[in-house]
Each structure stands twice: as C-alpha cells, then as structure tokens.
Amino acid sequence: MNAARVLIVLSITFIGLCVNAGLTPRQPSAQDTPAISENCADCHEGKLETLSGSVHEIRIGDPNSTVSCNGCHIGDPERHMDDPDEYKLTNPADTSVQVMAGICAKCHSTSHQQNMQEFNVHAENDINCSGCHAVHSNVHPTLLKEREPELCYTCHLKTEGDFARAFRHPVADGIITCSECHLTLDETHRELSFRGIAEVCWKCHNQFQGPFPYDHLATVYFSTQEGGCLNCHEPHGSNLPRMTKQPYDAPNFALCSQCHSVPKHDNNDRHGSSFAGVPCNDCHVDIHGSYDNRYFLSPALRGQGCDRCHSF
Ligand code: HEC
Ligand code: HEC
Ligand code: HEC
Ligand code: HEC
Ligand code: HEC
Ligand code: HEC
Ligand code: HEC
Ligand code: HEC
Numbered sequence: 001m002n003a004a005r006v007l008i009v010l011s012i013t014f015i016g017l018c019v020n021a022g023l024t025p026r027q028p029s030a031q032d033t034p035a036i037s038e039n040c041a042d043c044h045e046g047k048l049e050t051l052s053g054s055v056h057e058i059r060i061g062d063p064n065s066t067v068s069c070n071g072c073h074i075g076d077p078e079r080h081m082d083d084p085d086e087y088k089l090t091n092p093a094d095t096s097v098q099v100m101a102g103i104c105a106k107c108h109s110t111s112h113q114q115n116m117q118e119f120n121v122h123a124e125n126d127i128n129c130s131g132c133h134a135v136h137s138n139v140h141p142t143l144l145k146e147r148e149p150e151l152c153y154t155c156h157l158k159t160e161g162d163f164a165r166a167f168r169h170p171v172a173d174g175i176i177t178c179s180e181c182h183l184t185l186d187e188t189h190r191e192l193s194f195r196g197i198a199e200v201c202w203k204c205h206n207q208f209q210g211p212f213p214y215d216h217l218a219t220v221y222f223s224t225q226e227g228g229c230l231n232c233h234e235p236h237g238s239n240l241p242r243m244t245k246q247p248y249d250a251p252n253f254a255l256c257s258q259c260h261s262v263p264k265h266d267n268n269d270r271h272g273s274s275f276a277g278v279p280c281n282d283c284h285v286d287i288h289g290s291y292d293n294r295y296f297l298s299p300a301l302r303g304q305g306c307d308r309c310h311s312f
C-alpha cells in the first residue's frame with residue numbers, strides 16, 4: 001500500500017474514532033503544542049536536539065515559539081503517547097508530495113515550496129520535500145540532505161559525468177550551483193524551471209541578452225523551448241572549448257552547418273584561397289548578436305579595407 005493511501009485510511013479511522021468518542025479531530029495549535037514536545041522526547045530520544053540551533057528549534061515554554069513536534073507530525077499526540085502502536089503519528093517523509101507540502105505550508109509557503117508541490121518534475125515523480133531536505137539534520141545549509149551538487153548526484157548519476165568533462169560550468173568548484181539553473185525559488189517561469197530557456201543563461205551572461213541592433217536568430221527566435229543558447233552550447237559541460245555542442249575550430253564548422261550551408265569563403269575569384277581554413281570566429285566575432293553589422297563581423301575588418309568592396 002502506498003504512503004498516501006495509508007494516510008487516508010489512517011485519517012478516516014482517526015476521524016471515525018473521534019466521532020465515536022464525541023471529540024472533534026485535534027488541530028495542532030500554536031499555544032499548546034511546544035510544551036507537549038518535551039514528552040515526545042522521552043521516547044524519541046535525541047529528536048529535540050536535532051532541531052536545536054536550526055530554524056525549527058522548539059523553545060518549550062516560549063509563548064512565541066510556534067514550532068512543535070506535532071506541528072509536523074500529524075495525528076493525535078495524546079493518544080499516540082498512550083499507545084504509540086495503535087495511534088500513529090505521520091512521518092511526513094512517507095506521505096505524498098501534496099500531503100507533505102501541506103504540512104510544511106502551515107508555516108512557510110514560499111514560491112519554491114509551491115513549485116516543488118505543483119509544477120516541478122520532482123513533484124510529478126513523487127519526490128516530496130524529504131527527497132532533498134532533512135529537517136532532523138542541521139548539517140548542511142538550508143537543511144539539505146547533502147550539499148549541492150552531491151545532493152543532486154545521488155539521483156542524477158549521468159549529470160556527474162557531464163560535469164567531469166574538460167570544459168564545464170564550475171559547479172564542482174562551488175562557484176555556481178545546480179539550483180541556480182534548475183530550481184527557481186521565485187514566481188517566474190516556475191513551470192519552465194527545468195527546461196533550457198535562454199533566460200536561465202541571461203541571469204549570469206546578460207551581455208548576450210540583447211536585443212541587439214543585429215540579432216543572430218539562432219540565439220533569439222530559437223530561444224525558449226527550441227533551444228536558444230542550447231543550439232550551440234551544452235549547458236553542463238562539453239569536451240569542446242566554450243562548451244560548444246559541435247566542433248567549431250577550423251576546419252570543422254559543424255556547429256554552424258547545423259543551420260547554414262557554410263558559404264564557400266575559400267573559393268571566390270577575388271581572394272583565391274586566402275580564407276581557406278580560417279576559423280569563422282576570426283571574422284564573425286559577435287556571434288551572439290552585433291551592435292555594428294548584420295554579419296556579426298569584427299569592426300576591425302573595416303580597418304583592413306574589406307569595406308571598400310563589401311558592405312557590412
Ligand atoms: C511512550 C513512548 C512514546 C511517546 C511519548 C511518543 N512516541 Fe512516537 N512513537 C513511539 C513508538 C514506539 C513508535 C513506533 C510505533 C510503530 O511504528 O508501531 C512511535 C512512532 C512515531 C512516529 C512515526 C515514525 C515513523 O518512522 O513512521 C512519529 C512521527 C512519532 N512517533 C512522533 C512522536 C511525537 C511527535 C510525539 C510527541 C507528541 C511522540 N511520538 C511521543 C513511542 C512514543
Ligand atoms: C519542521 C517539521 C518537523 C518537526 C518540528 C519535527 N519533525 Fe520529526 N520529522 C520531520 C520530517 C520531515 C521527518 C522525516 C525525516 C527527515 O526529514 O529528517 C521526520 C521524522 C521523524 C521521525 C521518524 C524517524 C526518523 O528518525 O526519521 C520521528 C520519530 C520524529 N520525526 C519525531 C519528532 C519529534 C519527537 C519531534 C519533536 C522533538 C519532531 N519530530 C519534530 C519533520 C519534523
Ligand atoms: C511550525 C512551523 C513550521 C513548520 C510546520 C515547518 N517549518 Fe520550516 N521553517 C519554519 C520557520 C519559522 C523557518 C525560518 C523562517 C523562514 O524561512 O520562513 C523555516 C525554514 C525552513 C527552511 C529553510 C531553512 C534555512 O536555513 O533557510 C526549510 C528548508 C524548511 N523550513 C523546511 C521545512 C519542511 C520540509 C517542513 C515540512 C516537513 C517544514 N519546514 C515545516 C517553521 C516551520
Ligand atoms: C529537488 C530538491 C528539492 C526538493 C524536492 C525541495 N527542495 Fe527546498 N530547496 C532545495 C534547494 C537546493 C534549496 C536551496 C537553494 C539555495 O541554495 O538557494 C532549497 C531551499 C528551500 C527553502 C529556503 C528557500 C526558500 O525559498 O524558501 C525552503 C523553505 C525549502 N527549500 C522548503 C522546501 C519544501 C517545503 C519542499 C517540499 C514542498 C521542498 N523544499 C522541496 C531543494 C529542494
Ligand atoms: C531523490 C532523488 C532526487 C534528487 C535528490 C534530485 N532529483 Fe532531480 N529528478 C529525480 C527524478 C526521479 C526525476 C524524474 C526522472 C528523470 O528525469 O530522471 C528528476 C528530474 C530532474 C530534472 C528534469 C530531467 C528532465 O529530463 O527533464 C532535473 C533538471 C533535475 N531532476 C535536477 C535536479 C537537481 C538540480 C537536484 C538537486 C538540487 C535534483 N534534481 C535532486 C530525482 C531526484
Ligand atoms: C548553467 C545552468 C545549469 C547548471 C549549473 C546545471 N544545469 Fe542541468 N540543465 C541545464 C539546462 C539548460 C538543461 C536542459 C538541457 C536540454 O534540454 O537539452 C539541463 C538539463 C538537466 C537534466 C535533464 C537532461 C539531462 O542532461 O539528463 C538534468 C537531470 C540536470 N540538468 C541536472 C543537473 C544537475 C544535477 C546539476 C548540478 C550538478 C545541473 N543540472 C546543473 C542547465 C544547467
Ligand atoms: C549562475 C550563473 C550562471 C548561469 C545561470 C549560467 N552560467 Fe555560464 N558560466 C558561469 C560561470 C561562473 C562561468 C565560468 C566563467 C569563467 O570561467 O570565467 C560560465 C561559463 C560559461 C561558458 C564558457 C565556458 C568556457 O569554456 O569558457 C559558456 C559557453 C556558458 N557559460 C554558457 C552558459 C549557458 C548556455 C547557460 C544557460 C544554460 C549558462 N551559461 C548559465 C555562470 C553561469
Ligand atoms: C550560433 C551559435 C551560438 C549560440 C546560439 C550561442 N552561442 Fe555562445 N558561443 C558560441 C561560440 C562559437 C562561442 C565561442 C566564441 C569564440 O571563441 O570566439 C561562444 C562563446 C560563449 C561564451 C564564452 C565567453 C565569450 O565571451 O566568448 C559564453 C559565456 C556564451 N557563449 C554564452 C552564450 C549564451 C548565454 C547564449 C544564449 C544567450 C549563447 N552563448 C548562444 C556560439 C553560440
């Protein structure tokens with residue numbers, strides 16, 4: 001039986017028992033619950049201590065303290081203490097994404113929480129908050145089970161390989177984190193937070209954001225779903241310089257021939273073969289978009305007199 005079903009069955013049983021006994025189901029309340037927590041610790045040794053010093057510290061006797069054991073462990077605490085085998089309290093980690101998120105949302109309902117409850121691919125795959133957070137372990141920042149990227153590698157083995165390539169985003173050095181690209185903590189693009197959209201990249205590389213007077217459509221119109229930056233770059237890491245998807249150095253121009261039949265620059269009357277094998281980016285320097293000309297050429301070429309015959 002899955003966890004959600006257990007919970008539903010338990011709650012129905014519980015409500016049934018309450019009705020029989022003439023009681024209403026007990027709602028955890030801010031006032032009385034912290035005190036009870038002391039009793040929990042009698043049997044669940046160490047649990048109180050795991051929270052102390054964390055954001056969820058239970059300050060017994062402090063009227064302003066809202067955190068209590070049974071704020072997160074739903075059920076009837078009195079009955080549980082009398083007969084723990086018969087009257088269970090919920091372990092949130094064993095509940096569905098929705099139920100667990102509901103428990104946590106009692107106190108803090110952030111956009112991240114809502115993303116992880118509704119929009120995120122982890123929610124779709126039944127991974128609840130406990131997939132990444134460990135409330136009873138205050139070892140890593142933000143109560144994560146592990147630090148990033150190790151946290152993510154526990155489930156995403158293949159990705160670890162991506163970041164072992166020769167040219168990669170500096171995740172291993174701790175300069176950027178997986179979550180900076182993947183887990184939007186705010187309202188924007190929550191439904192797209194796991195997709196390769198250009199805006200993810202603009203956050204840090206805003207010099208390529210544009211719009212430029214001369215845009216390269218590869219970066220613009222193919223943005224969002226179709227790729228944008230990902231037309232040419234691997235987001236994690238690549239064995240090619242600049243994390244390109246395809247070879248770009250001379251004489252391989254596969255990166256560009258994805259979309260262009262590469263012009264025969266080496267085969268024209270005027271120049272002989274003087275441009276054969278010259279890397280494209282010797283001349284097309286502003287491949288992400290140009291302030292200066294439609295061919296993204298280096299303005300320096302004008303100094304070399306090319307604009308006597310070519311207009312750019
Ligand atoms: C008299 C001892 C005792 C007290 C007091 C007690 N518990 Fe328990 N608790 C147990 C036992 C024994 C179990 C295991 C029951 C089982 O699995 O059949 C348990 C199970 C649990 C579980 C489920 C753990 C899991 O892995 O599913 C939670 C959560 C829990 N208790 C929380 C609390 C809280 C919160 C309090 C205070 C309101 C509390 N307990 C008070 C003995 C106690
Ligand atoms: C902020 C929410 C929260 C509070 C407060 C809290 N717990 Fe938990 N508890 C959890 C979550 C979530 C889990 C699942 C494991 C984890 O994330 O660490 C858990 C797991 C447990 C378990 C299951 C066994 C285990 O070791 O994982 C027990 C027993 C338990 N808590 C008892 C307590 C007691 C006793 C208190 C009060 C001293 C308490 N909890 C306070 C959220 C909470
Ligand atoms: C009784 C109130 C309460 C409940 C229930 C609760 N929290 Fe919290 N939580 C807090 C408070 C207070 C803070 C600190 C202020 C804030 O970030 O809003 C916090 C912060 C956090 C943080 C951020 C920690 C940090 O260092 O930035 C995480 C992660 C977290 N809670 C996880 C959970 C999870 C998971 C649950 C559900 C199992 C949960 N909380 C349930 C009160 C609660
Ligand atoms: C796939 C992993 C993952 C899941 C699932 C997840 N989180 Fe987080 N959460 C993170 C990471 C990573 C951070 C830290 C981001 C950072 O370093 O800024 C974080 C940060 C937080 C914070 C502090 C920042 C904020 O915006 O509030 C809270 C609170 C929090 N998580 C609660 C939750 C709750 C509640 C759930 C379940 C509904 C949940 N998380 C599910 C990975 C996860
Ligand atoms: C408990 C295991 C677990 C943890 C921890 C975890 N994930 Fe996931 N993640 C999954 C599962 C399962 C899926 C859905 C199946 C899949 O695509 O692999 C998924 C999907 C994803 C996807 C979407 C994959 C796609 O094909 O669209 C991304 C991106 C992702 N996770 C990033 C992260 C990041 C970043 C972290 C760390 C903050 C993280 N995950 C932590 C299990 C996990
Ligand atoms: C610089 C931004 C960035 C960082 C940092 C990043 N990712 Fe990604 N990741 C992306 C983008 C963009 C995609 C979409 C790729 C696509 O659609 O082709 C992606 C795809 C994924 C996928 C699904 C496709 C696949 O490759 O399997 C997973 C899983 C994933 N990332 C996990 C992670 C983990 C784990 C980390 C940290 C170790 C991480 N990512 C760091 C941007 C990033
Ligand atoms: C959180 C910040 C951040 C985000 C988001 C981000 N990057 Fe980066 N990127 C960096 C850092 C830091 C470097 C390393 C710069 C250095 O080494 O000088 C880098 C380097 C690069 C490089 C150059 C690698 C090399 O070998 O010189 C490329 C290409 C790149 N990023 C593309 C992308 C793409 C595509 C995206 C969107 C999927 C993206 N970045 C998102 C921070 C980010
Ligand atoms: C048409 C292919 C293409 C697209 C689309 C593209 N890039 Fe690039 N990018 C390149 C090439 C080629 C280089 C290497 C240029 C060089 O070495 O002169 C590069 C280099 C980079 C660098 C390295 C630093 C630098 O100034 O050279 C970063 C960072 C970068 N790109 C980010 C991005 C981002 C962010 C996007 C999306 C907004 C993007 N790229 C879209 C082809 C592309």
Ligand code: HEC
Nearest residue numbers: 216217218222231255256258259260280284287294295296
């Ligand atoms: C994802 C597809 C794609 C890739 C990859 C790509 N381009 Fe483009 N490029 C386009 C599109 C679409 C246009 C606009 C075509 C037009 O206006 O006729 C364009 C326009 C151009 C132009 C201007 C042409 C004109 O007549 O205005 C140049 C120069 C150019 N690309 C060079 C390159 C180079 C160099 C590369 C390799 C680094 C490259 N492109 C990779 C799609 C791509």
Ligand code: HEC
Nearest residue numbers: 253256260262263265275278279280282283284295310311
């Ligand atoms: C020596 C400088 C130079 C090099 C190297 C170079 N180009 Fe060009 N490219 C130009 C100039 C100048 C023009 C404008 C020609 C005109 O006036 O029609 C141009 C035009 C273009 C155009 C737009 C016109 C057309 O025919 O579609 C594309 C696309 C292009 N180049 C792609 C490439 C690619 C891909 C490479 C690498 C294989 C490359 N270029 C290498 C100088 C260069």
Ligand code: HEC
Nearest residue numbers: 263264265268269270271275301304305306307308309310
């Ligand atoms: C004396 C006039 C003249 C000068 C100066 C000149 N070119 Fe050209 N160039 C031409 C002519 C004419 C063509 C052939 C155009 C055609 O075939 O459509 C051409 C063709 C090209 C092509 C091939 C364009 C294509 O579409 O395949 C490139 C690249 C090019 N020139 C680059 C340059 C560069 C770089 C310079 C400066 C170093 C330069 N040219 C200077 C007259 C000139």
